[in-house]
Amino acid sequence: MRTRNLAVALLAVFVASGVAACGSDNNTSDAGTSSPTTLTVLGASSLTDAFPDTGDAFTQKHPDINFQFSFAGSSELVAQVDSGSPADVLALAGTSSLDALKANTSKPVIFAHNRLAIIVPTGNPADVHGIEDLANPDVKVALAGPDVPAGYYAAEAFKNAGIKVDPVSEEVDVKSVVTRVSVGGADAGVVYVTDAMAAESGVEEVPIPAKFNVVATYPAVVINDSDHADAAQEFVDFLTSDEAQQILNDYGFTSP
Amino acid sequence: MTMGSPRPNRAPLALRLVAVLGVVLLVLPLVGLVVRAPWRDMVDTIRTPEVTDALRVSLISSTGALLVCLFFGVPLAYVLARVEFPGRALVRSLVLVPMVLPPVVGGVALLLAFGPRGVLGDELDALGITLPFTTAATVVAASYVALPFLVLALEAGFASVDQRHEEVAATLGGSPWYVFRTVTLPIVRPALISGATLAWARALGEFGATITFAGSIAGVTQTMPLAVYQVLPVSPDAALTLSIVLLVISTTIIVSLRARWLTPLRDRLTT
Numbered sequence: 001m002r003t004r005n006l007a008v009a010l011l012a013v014f015v016a017s018g019v020a021a022c023g024s025d026n027n028t029s030d031a032g033t034s035s036p037t038t039l040t041v042l043g044a045s046s047l048t049d050a051f052p053d054t055g056d057a058f059t060q061k062h063p064d065i066n067f068q069f070s071f072a073g074s075s076e077l078v079a080q081v082d083s084g085s086p087a088d089v090l091a092l093a094g095t096s097s098l099d100a101l102k103a104n105t106s107k108p109v110i111f112a113h114n115r116l117a118i119i120v121p122t123g124n125p126a127d128v129h130g131i132e133d134l135a136n137p138d139v140k141v142a143l144a145g146p147d148v149p150a151g152y153y154a155a156e157a158f159k160n161a162g163i164k165v166d167p168v169s170e171e172v173d174v175k176s177v178v179t180r181v182s183v184g185g186a187d188a189g190v191v192y193v194t195d196a197m198a199a200e201s202g203v204e205e206v207p208i209p210a211k212f213n214v215v216a217t218y219p220a221v222v223i224n225d226s227d228h229a230d231a232a233q234e235f236v237d238f239l240t241s242d243e244a245q246q247i248l249n250d251y252g253f254t255s256p
Numbered sequence: 257m258t259m260g261s262p263r264p265n266r267a268p269l270a271l272r273l274v275a276v277l278g279v280v281l282l283v284l285p286l287v288g289l290v291v292r293a294p295w296r297d298m299v300d301t302i303r304t305p306e307v308t309d310a311l312r313v314s315l316i317s318s319t320g321a322l323l324v325c326l327f328f329g330v331p332l333a334y335v336l337a338r339v340e341f342p343g344r345a346l347v348r349s350l351v352l353v354p355m356v357l358p359p360v361v362g363g364v365a366l367l368l369a370f371g372p373r374g375v376l377g378d379e380l381d382a383l384g385i386t387l388p389f390t391t392a393a394t395v396v397a398a399s400y401v402a403l404p405f406l407v408l409a410l411e412a413g414f415a416s417v418d419q420r421h422e423e424v425a426a427t428l429g430g431s432p433w434y435v436f437r438t439v440t441l442p443i444v445r446p447a448l449i450s451g452a453t454l455a456w457a458r459a460l461g462e463f464g465a466t467i468t469f470a471g472s473i474a475g476v477t478q479t480m481p482l483a484v485y486q487v488l489p490v491s492p493d494a495a496l497t498l499s500i501v502l503l504v505i506s507t508t509i510i511v512s513l514r515a516r517w518l519t520p521l522r523d524r525l526t527t
Contacts, residue, residue, distance in 0.1 A: 040389055040473075049490060068389060070471040071486070084372030085388040085471065178489035198490050 037231050038066045040086060042077045044093035044149065044218070045173040046114065046191075049198040050251035051091070054244045058235055065231050073173030075100070075147045081223060088232040091220040091239075093174075093192075094149030098219050106229075108219035111239035112253040115213050116150075116157055117193040118206040119181050126187030131208050134188055135163035142177050142186035143167040150174035153214045154190040161212040178203065192216065194252035217256070286503065293500045294493045301497040309475040310483035310498055314460060316391055317479050321398035321459035322452060325406045328399075329455070330448075333410035334436075348411075355404040362400055363468025370396065371469075393470035394477050398459035406455040413447025414440070457506060 043051045048071045055067035070087075072080070074097040081087055082102050090105065092098055098108060120128050126139045134141050135158075143165070144150035151170065158165050171177045174191050181189040182202030196205040220239055222232040238244050245255050294301065301307060336348055354362055368374050370387050380387065387393040417440060425435045441448070463481040470477040472486055480498050488495040 048486070068473045068476060070389065070473045070477075072467075072472065080388075080471070083367050084374070084377065085367075086372060086386050087389075175486070175489040182489065182492065195489070200491055200493075202492055 036064045036066055037228050038068055039088045039228055039232055039235060040068045040070070041089040041091065041235070042080065042085075042087045043069060043071050043091045044074045044077065045071045045175040046093055046150070046194055047071060047091060047218075048175060050194070050248050050253065053247050053251075054239065055235075057243055057247060058238050061238075062231075062234070065235070071175075073144070073148045075145075076172065086226075087223050088226040088228050089220060089222060089235055091218060092149065093216055093218055094152065095217055095219050096152070097147075097149055098221065104224040105221035106224065106233060106236070108221050109236050109240060110217055110256045111220050111236075111244070112218040112248050113256055114192045114194055114216040114218065114253055116153055116190055116208050116216070117196045118188055118208060119178065119191055119196050119199070119203040120188050120206055121181055121184050121186075122202055122204055124204060124206075128188045128206055130206065131157065131161045131212055132163060134158070134165045134190075137166070140168040140185075140187045141165055142169045142171060142180040142189040144174050144177055144190075145170040145172060148173055149216060150177065150191060153216055156214045157190070157208060157212050160214070192252075197252040218253075289496070289499055289503060293496045297493065298497055298500070301493055302501070304494060306474070306483060306487055306491070306494050307498055307501070310478055310480045311501070313391060313394065313475065313478055314480040317394040317398050317466075318456055318460040320392075320395035321402050322456045324395060324399040325403045325455045325459075326452065329403055329406035329410060329451070332403075333407045333451075334414050334440075336407070337411045337414035351407050352404045354401050355408075359401055359462065359464030360468050361464075363397060363465035366397060366400060366465060366469040388469060389471045389473055389477060391470075391476055394466050394479060397465040397469045398462045398479075401462050401465055402455040402459040405458050406451040409447050409451030409454060410444065413444035413451070417443050453509060457509065460502070460506070 041051065041055070051069055051071075052067070055069065059065060059067065070077075074092040074094060077087075077090060077092065078097055078101045081090060090098075090101070091111070093114070095108065095110075098105075118128065118131065118134070120126065126133075128134070128139060133139055143154050146152055146155065148171075150173070154165075168186055169180055171180060174195055177189040177191050178195050178199055180186050182199065188206070190208075193205070196203065220236045222229055222236055226232050239248075240256075249255065332351065336344065336351070357365070367388070370376055370380065372381065372386055372388070387396060421443065422435050422439050425439045426432075430438070460479075461481055462479070463485065466477065466479055467482055467485075472478050472482045474483075474486075478486065480502050484495045484498050484502075487498070
């Protein structure tokens with residue numbers, strides 16, 4: 001009987017925290033006097049950390065525009081848009097991923113550049129000190145899949161370095177590569193410098209020299225079918241403004 | 257006949273050893289989780305928006321899914337158990353398909369059915385409903401994967417009801433609906449509770465269908481499993497805290513209901 005009371009008590013705590021969180025939710029769209037617009041922004045997973053801040057900065061200038069962010073691998077986002085998921089803005093990590101998009105969009109705006117870096121688990125168990133070490137068959141390397149920008153950029157970097165790398169795992173997006181390495185599933189992974197910066201713990205960065213490295217180009221577009229095309233275009237334009245660029249730079253992106 | 261004293265042990269040693277090994281294999285990952293969790297800062301971590309948002313979305317999603325499953329599952333289980341109709345075996349198999357379908361495939365299938373370009377896309381659009389990226393979509397995805405669990409348990413329950421109880425009630429003047437409410441349902445209560453618990457737990461843990469059909473938007477569709485996945489590369493502490501919360505909730509529900517099942521009916525009536 002006591003376990004049941006405990007279960008009821010814990011369930012009540014669960015419900016109470018849920019209700020409390022409901023009350024503190026600042027995403028409600030019925031606040032404010034003008035009818036607020038909520039823009040749905042699909043972003044490449046490497047934008048997970050920086051984009052919400054750019055959204056906040058934009059909302060400060062345009063209080064009636066709020067954001068819903070959804071992050072996933074760029075190829076996954078393209079598939080979502082093409083299967084009809086309602087999105088207003090699409091921001092990818094590579095322009096060739098944009099080519100695969102069938103939906104009609106505005107002209108792409110390049111709003112950021114990024115570079116690749118190698119990450120290793122804390123302590124560097126496989127003693128990886130440079131990109132050449134990744135060609136060592138004893139080093140387990142995790143990469144993003146070949147259809148994901150982080151994957152095809154990594155392939156380009158390997159070509160520049162003249163090495164062949166056999167990954168033990170091809171992940172669906174670049175953040176999954178970070179997870180794979182940080183939990184010890186691989187000895188090294190190739191991600192963006194922004195991801196290496198953003199990881200709070202579990203990984204160390206091993207830089208890739210500029211002569212082998214690749215510049216990642218991030219395009220943003222407005223989906224033409226969107227119900228909020230004007231607001232969406234304003235946000236896309238905002239991304240190239242000094243304020244947004246400063247935010248992106250703080251996270252490790254470079255300006256185009 | 258008492259229920260207290262254990263019977264003489266005739267279980268083969270080999271079975272007992274393998275059973276112990278099985279328990280170890282199941283418990284070891286949980287031990288790993290508990291050992292690595294950031295216990296010191298856990299209360300602070302629970303208060304962060306990442307965790308509270310995920311808790312709220314999961315609460316709405318799993319409870320909503322449970323209600324949907326009960327609404328459709330009880331009649332479905334009853335009809336499958338009691339009503340003879342052509343193709344019944346086929347329908348039963350179809351109902352169980354979401355159980356064996358890989359969840360991501362389920363999510364894609366939901367998109368193809370209820371998404372804007374799906375089979376019902378135009379009709380939903382005419383009603384002003386767009387499901388992807390909404391909390392309602394998480395309820396749909398969770399219901400889809402959880403419903404078979406409820407139907408499976410409850411159909412067995414309905415099938416094993418001694419129909420003489422219902423016949424007696426009917427001869428005493430009860431309408432079919434009255435008999436169902438007052439005689440049949442109370443008898444299947446254990447099956448209903450266990451089926452509902454399984455369905456709720458399945459809905460709470462759903463990942464693949466939710467992320468594919470509803471997307472992963474913090475505070476709107478990002479349930480606890482999705483949050484663990486999204487947050488892990490950046491903040492392992494938040495991810496581990498969410499994992500512990502999920503673990504505690506699941507274990508508590510299972511343990512408390514298990515105690516209820518083990519209590520014999522006679523003892524329950526006298527307590």
